[in-house]
Amino acid sequence: MKIILINIFLILLISCxxxxxxxxxxxxxxxxxxxxxxxxxxxxxxxLFLYVSEFLSNENFRMYNLNKEIGFINTDGKKYGSGMLxxxxxxxxxxxxxxxxICMAEFSLTDTNEEDKDKWWRGNYSYGxxxxxxxxxxxxxxxxxxxxxxxxxxxx
Numbered sequence: 021m022k023i024i025l026i027n028i029f030l031i032l033l034i035s036c037x038x039x040x041x042x043x044x045x046x047x048x049x050x051x052x053x054x055x056x057x058x059x060x061x062x063x064x065x066x067x068l069f070l071y072v073s074e075f076l077s078n079e080n081f082r083m084y085n086l087n088k089e090i091g092f093i094n095t096d097g098k099k100y101g102s103g104m105l106x107x108x109x110x111x112x113x114x115x116x117x118x119x120x121x122i123c124m125a126e127f128s129l130t131d132t133n134e135e136d137k138d139k140w141w142r143g144n145y146s147y148g149x150x151x152x153x154x155x156x157x158x159x160x161x162x163x164x165x166x167x168x169x170x171x172x173x174x175x176x
Contacts, residue, residue: 040145041156046163053174054145057159059121059167065091065114068121072110072165079161081108103130106154107140108161121167124175125158127151145172 040047061068069088076083076095084107085094091112097105104127111122125143127150143154159172 040152042159046159049170050145050172051174052146054172055124055142055155056173056175057121057123057162058171058173059123059162059165060115060169061119061121061165061167063119064117065112065119068119069093069112072112072121075165076108097128099130100153100157104128104150104153105130106143106157108158118168121162121165123158123162125154127154 042050063071066088069091072093073083073086076093079098081098082096083093084096086092091114093108093110093112095108095110097107100106106125106127109124109126113120113122126140127143128138128140129150141151141154143156143158144151145155146152162170
């Protein structure tokens with residue numbers, strides 16, 4: 021009986037596609053291995069930096085490290101669900117009178133063994149599981165910003 025249940029579980033596990041929180045129109049734009057979001061804005065670098073900083077604070081992210089001069093924002097891990105922390109790494113740069121935002125998300129699992137507690141993995145749409153969930157959460161969060169154009173890329 022045990023062997024039958026294990027076989028059924030394995031069949032279900034193998035046949036299941038990774039669940040994604042993203043709408044179909046966003047999924048259709050995602051290249052294989054997408055792990056980074058690139059957005060363009062019609063505002064200056066300084067204005068975007070202040071806007072994003074305030075936005076992240078309102079979304080209950082704590083700023084771990086930020087530097088307005090170089091346009092860099094790192095957040096502390098924010099808890100999602102029962103055992104997943106997500107943190108964001110954002111770079112904002114000037115592009116003439118406009119600006120550009122590049123963001124990657126990382127996750128850590130809080131309900132794992134002691135040696136894995138401080139490990140962080142980069143979200144990736146193609147990997148499935150927590151990797152996809154992390155990437156999806158980042159995309160859904162960033163879609164709330166007033167961007168003009170968005171690209172999803174695979175960055176090493």
